[in-house]
Amino acid sequence: MSKHSYVMIHQFNNREEGCQEECFHPDIVDRIRKEMPEEKLLEGLAQLFKVLGDNTRIRILNALYQTELCVCDLTSVLGMNQSAVSHQLRVLRDAKIVKSRKKGKNVLYSLDDSHISGLIQLGSEHVHEQ
Amino acid sequence: MSKHSYVMIHQFNNREEGCQEECFHPDIVDRIRKEMPEEKLLEGLAQLFKVLGDNTRIRILNALYQTELCVCDLTSVLGMNQSAVSHQLRVLRDAKIVKSRKKGKNVLYSLDDSHISGLIQLGSEHVHEQ
DNA sequence: TTATCATATGAGTAAACATTCATATGTAAT
DNA sequence: ATTACATATGAATGTTTACTCATATGATAA
Numbered sequence: 001m002s003k004h005s006y007v008m009i010h011q012f013n014n015r016e017e018g019c020q021e022e023c024f025h026p027d028i029v030d031r032i033r034k035e036m037p038e039e040k041l042l043e044g045l046a047q048l049f050k051v052l053g054d055n056t057r058i059r060i061l062n063a064l065y066q067t068e069l070c071v072c073d074l075t076s077v078l079g080m081n082q083s084a085v086s087h088q089l090r091v092l093r094d095a096k097i098v099k100s101r102k103k104g105k106n107v108l109y110s111l112d113d114s115h116i117s118g119l120i121q122l123g124s125e126h127v128h129e130q
Numbered sequence: 131m132s133k134h135s136y137v138m139i140h141q142f143n144n145r146e147e148g149c150q151e152e153c154f155h156p157d158i159v160d161r162i163r164k165e166m167p168e169e170k171l172l173e174g175l176a177q178l179f180k181v182l183g184d185n186t187r188i189r190i191l192n193a194l195y196q197t198e199l200c201v202c203d204l205t206s207v208l209g210m211n212q213s214a215v216s217h218q219l220r221v222l223r224d225a226k227i228v229k230s231r232k233k234g235k236n237v238l239y240s241l242d243d244s245h246i247s248g249l250i251q252l253g254s255e256h257v258h259e260q
Numbered sequence: 261t262t263a264t265c266a267t268a269t270g271a272g273t274a275a276a277c278a279t280t281c282a283t284a285t286g287t288a289a290t
Numbered sequence: 291a292t293t294a295c296a297t298a299t300g301a302a303t304g305t306t307t308a309c310t311c312a313t314a315t316g317a318t319a320a
Contacts, residue, residue, distance in 0.1 A: 046182075105286085237266075
């Protein structure tokens with residue numbers, strides 16, 4: 001028995017909490033549960049958006065969208081602490097959203113994913129409509 | 131003088147923190163700063179992604195992507211507390227990502243933005259490539 | 261009206277997170 | 291080698307946030 005159907009049956013047998021017949025539709029709930037994407041995918045999605053969902057990181061990405069930059073220049077562009085920038089770069093690197101390469105004493109960062117600019121584009125359209 | 135140029139000049143005059151000439155490129159930093167999107171837009175973007183960046187909310191959106199649902203059925207689909215679901219629905223409503231309408235004793239929720247499914251689509255592609 | 265039900269919401273709590281400070285690592289120039 | 295510099299990272303801290311519990315609101319049915 002799949003994890004999904006286990007939880008579903010659990011729901012069916014515990015109707016003291018939740019609403020009754022008029023609004024509780026086992027058939028609909030069942031169908032939707034079956035058509036939900038894999039839990040792994042949903043977690044990955046939430047994780048991706050969580051990484052994008054921070055002011056500092058969004059500004060980093062918008063800067064890198066224009067050109068490859070060293071940490072130092074990024075720090076200047078953002079006007080913030082070098083340590084804070086490095087910490088956020090690590091989060092972006094772990095999420096495979098940016099990549100880095102060494103050049104002399106410096107480390108140059110750039111975007112590592114073709115979807116990111118698309119996400120920012122689409123997201124901007126949503127924001128503009130508010 | 132714009133806020134941007136103020137911060138920029140501040141940066142130029144405080145080089146004790148940060149890196150020196152070899153990696154600090156005033157011209158590049160200046161250009162990037164000028165071409166950065168409006169701060170308002172960036173904040174809105176980060177806020178949008180932050181709202182999408184939660185496991186529960188992503189699951190709600192994937193359920194609503196299939197059909198309009200009342201809170202009660204959503205609660206069953208997700209297998210969680212009604213209060214928790216309502217709290218998250220409020221976050222999604224505030225962000226204009228879902229909308230609601232009353233029907234009898236129930237409140238039916240549905241997606242309110244054409245961009246959201248596109249964002250989920252694009253995001254999924256990124257996740258699949260990991 | 262009164263009782264019942266579906267949803268919303270405020271307060272409290274524990275966990276997650278962004279930033280700062282101090283310092284470590286690694287590279288390059290002298 | 292020694293010094294200076296660019297970046298990374300661990301620990302500490304203040305803030306944000308997701309969830310739970312209790313209860314409020316609002317609608318329907320008896």
